[in-house]
Amino acid sequence: xxxxxxxTEPKVQAARRDAAPVLGFxxxxxxxxxxxxxxQVTLSLSRGCALGLVGxxxxxxxxxxxxxxxxxxxxxxxxxxxxxxxPRGRRRLRTLxxxxxxxxxxxxxxxxPRMRLREIVSEPLRAHRLRDRDTDRxxxxxxxxxxxxxxxxxxxxxxYSGGGRQRIAIARALMTDPAVLICxxxxxxxxxxxxxxxxxxxxGAKRSRDLxxxxxxxxxxxxxxxxDTLVVMYRGRVMESGPAELVRATPRHPxxxxxxxxxxxxxxxxxxxxxxxxxxxxxxxxxxxxxxxxGPDGPAGQDCCVFASRCPAARARCxxxxxxxxxxxxxxxHACFFPLAG
Amino acid sequence: MSASPAITASPFGPRxxxxxxxxDSLRVCYAGLPAVDGVSLRVEPGQVAALIGETSSxxxxxxxxxxxxxxxxxxxxxxxxIAGTDLAxxxxxxxxxxxxxxxxxxxxxxxxxxxPVIPVGRQVAELFRxxxxxxxxxxxxxxxxxxxxVRIDRPQRVARAYPHQLSGGMRQRVMIAMAMALSPPLLIAxxxxxxxxxxxxxxxxxxxxxxxxxxxxxxxxxxxxxxxxAELADVVAVxxxxxxxxxxxxxxxxxxxxxxxxxxLLRTRRDLRTGRPGAPLYQIEGSPPAxxxxxxxxxxxxxxxRRTELCDERAPELRTHDQNLQAGNGPSGASPAQHPAAAxxxxxxxxxAGPAPDAPPSGSTGADLLATGWLxxxxxxxxxx
Numbered sequence: 001x002x003x004x005x006x007x008t009e010p011k012v013q014a015a016r017r018d019a020a021p022v023l024g025f026x027x028x029x030x031x032x033x034x035x036x037x038x039x040q041v042t043l044s045l046s047r048g049c050a051l052g053l054v055g056x057x058x059x060x061x062x063x064x065x066x067x068x069x070x071x072x073x074x075x076x077x078x079x080x081x082x083x084x085x086x087p088r089g090r091r092r093l094r095t096l097x098x099x100x101x102x103x104x105x106x107x108x109x110x111x112x113p114r115m116r117l118r119e120i121v122s123e124p125l126r127a128h129r130l131r132d133r134d135t136d137r138x139x140x141x142x143x144x145x146x147x148x149x150x151x152x153x154x155x156x157x158x159x160y161s162g163g164g165r166q167r168i169a170i171a172r173a174l175m176t177d178p179a180v181l182i183c184x185x186x187x188x189x190x191x192x193x194x195x196x197x198x199x200x201x202x203x204g205a206k207r208s209r210d211l212x213x214x215x216x217x218x219x220x221x222x223x224x225x226x227x228d229t230l231v232v233m234y235r236g237r238v239m240e241s242g243p244a245e246l247v248r249a250t251p252r253h254p255x256x257x258x259x260x261x262x263x264x265x266x267x268x269x270x271x272x273x274x275x276x277x278x279x280x281x282x283x284x285x286x287x288x289x290x291x292x293x294x295g296p297d298g299p300a301g302q303d304c305c306v307f308a309s310r311c312p313a314a315r316a317r318c319x320x321x322x323x324x325x326x327x328x329x330x331x332x333x334h335a336c337f338f339p340l341a342g
Numbered sequence: 343m344s345a346s347p348a349i350t351a352s353p354f355g356p357r358x359x360x361x362x363x364x365x366d367s368l369r370v371c372y373a374g375l376p377a378v379d380g381v382s383l384r385v386e387p388g389q390v391a392a393l394i395g396e397t398s399s400x401x402x403x404x405x406x407x408x409x410x411x412x413x414x415x416x417x418x419x420x421x422x423x424i425a426g427t428d429l430a431x432x433x434x435x436x437x438x439x440x441x442x443x444x445x446x447x448x449x450x451x452x453x454x455x456x457x458p459v460i461p462v463g464r465q466v467a468e469l470f471r472x473x474x475x476x477x478x479x480x481x482x483x484x485x486x487x488x489x490x491x492v493r494i495d496r497p498q499r500v501a502r503a504y505p506h507q508l509s510g511g512m513r514q515r516v517m518i519a520m521a522m523a524l525s526p527p528l529l530i531a532x533x534x535x536x537x538x539x540x541x542x543x544x545x546x547x548x549x550x551x552x553x554x555x556x557x558x559x560x561x562x563x564x565x566x567x568x569x570x571x572a573e574l575a576d577v578v579a580v581x582x583x584x585x586x587x588x589x590x591x592x593x594x595x596x597x598x599x600x601x602x603x604x605x606x607l608l609r610t611r612r613d614l615r616t617g618r619p620g621a622p623l624y625q626i627e628g629s630p631p632a633x634x635x636x637x638x639x640x641x642x643x644x645x646x647x648r649r650t651e652l653c654d655e656r657a658p659e660l661r662t663h664d665q666n667l668q669a670g671n672g673p674s675g676a677s678p679a680q681h682p683a684a685a686x687x688x689x690x691x692x693x694x695a696g697p698a699p700d701a702p703p704s705g706s707t708g709a710d711l712l713a714t715g716w717l718x719x720x721x722x723x724x725x726x727x
Binding site: 050056057192204226244259264266270 | 606
């Protein structure tokens, strides 16, 4: 699993082999009670790549995950898997789900405490009617592949630490040999010293199994290490997307920059948050200033930039019109009337 | 200096009349298992001391033990003084009454800490009614003032809101307002920003930094995030398996961590930030140990690259390591000429070959050292830069 398969396999070649994205969102919107949780979101996950979704709570990351898992249907727009529309109907969805694995945030919640490891890890096989006499051997192999070589198949998850449980969840997700692995904040409830182990496990699986990752996180540093492509979301809309290194190094959208600026310093000598000048912004932030922080912004939601009320560079136009998504020559795109200089 | 014992009772800074917090050999046991295993630390007024640690490191038990907020099933021993007062010496009722004015507590989960069926303004006002004997109208007005103090816009309106109507950041501001309402000399913040978005975390850190400057309380800030430490802390104590394994001025610890665990944490963070996308991350092997009684050696040894027999035999004590520092890497400003390459390996191998834990600390950098109290609990400390 951790065998350093050459990650030099050119993405171009992989793309040619399978031209259509493994997973695609085309102008997908999802409304809950008339409020847009996702608003015309377009994403594309290429084979063998990692797409990072970054944003704060309420940005629509989790809605994307639910749609991609086929747990919900979009209000409008199109979801595709390997170029074809997401299937309707239970049976066909089941086939799709065997191709889309998931690892969720809280390993204490996502494993049934009354099930033994054998049952947990082989559950996807059972759900997809793929169990056979070999199942135990395959479970043991998979547990070995995620670094739990000595785990007894009849042990319960309570025996394992957070990192151990997340390994179990990864083993379970990989059992059906999926094409896509959806990771929703897979390390945010783990200890710092364990986080890297789990990320390395995921990166190894991506390489050795030609997996495509949809990686969701609010941690810009972490996601920048995992993802090839970054998609920055805010209140259900895509603010900016593009190659991860470019988006991190030279954000074009003011929101991306503000996320970047909010990451704490790496040394006491380079403190940035505790300066009097950094604070006035807080009063303009809906989260600090109003008691209706979540949900789309006010009545003008459709006709403005949703970030305008927090944006240091906002002008009248930002409150009057929705900025269109502009794609640049280097493959990145942003939805801002006044993008920062690259 | 030469008379100073291996464990300094007051590692944080020079003694003044009354520290915001002075804990001496604090132990917290659950069912005989030590969650906190003999911790001494001192927080000066106006100082932010960060306590960094992972799951089961004992950092939260330490915080709750200091505030005497643990259930009676937890056995707490050792001495804790908050601004010169030992709550354990007072009758329970008196201790409860005094505690609110001595220590403010900011919990991680504000939703759980606030009463869901009472408007937040009322909850702040209750402090003034109970502890200051104010009348309801006065207390309500004072509460609105406290909400304004934590930079909440339109505090009157927010005061009438219930906790569930507020965002996570707002609830945390309310918690901070409550913790600071009675101007306690000590604030304990138990991972108050862990559940928040980065931008909200940045706001809260900025806010606490400002309030800190205004009030001069001592703050014990518990976290697992080195970034938060970098932003806020004057001094930092790294906890592992119930003990402090390294402590000192934040800059020193960031510049030249001595303990392999601290080094691993810092390297993890640096690697996360600067590494190439898709490349494997630097990882510390293994996972933190579970609580156990009667551990003989160093708790970090199973995960440590510098492990020797000695590490398994005897737990290292928290002490100064002048010999390493003298070899080149002093605390910031102690030695103008720093040659990390020349310093770290000979010092490390020397102590690995013949550790001399009882060797009298020597050297002229000692004065600086005592001032910052830079200590590590490791048989083979190695100064990295």
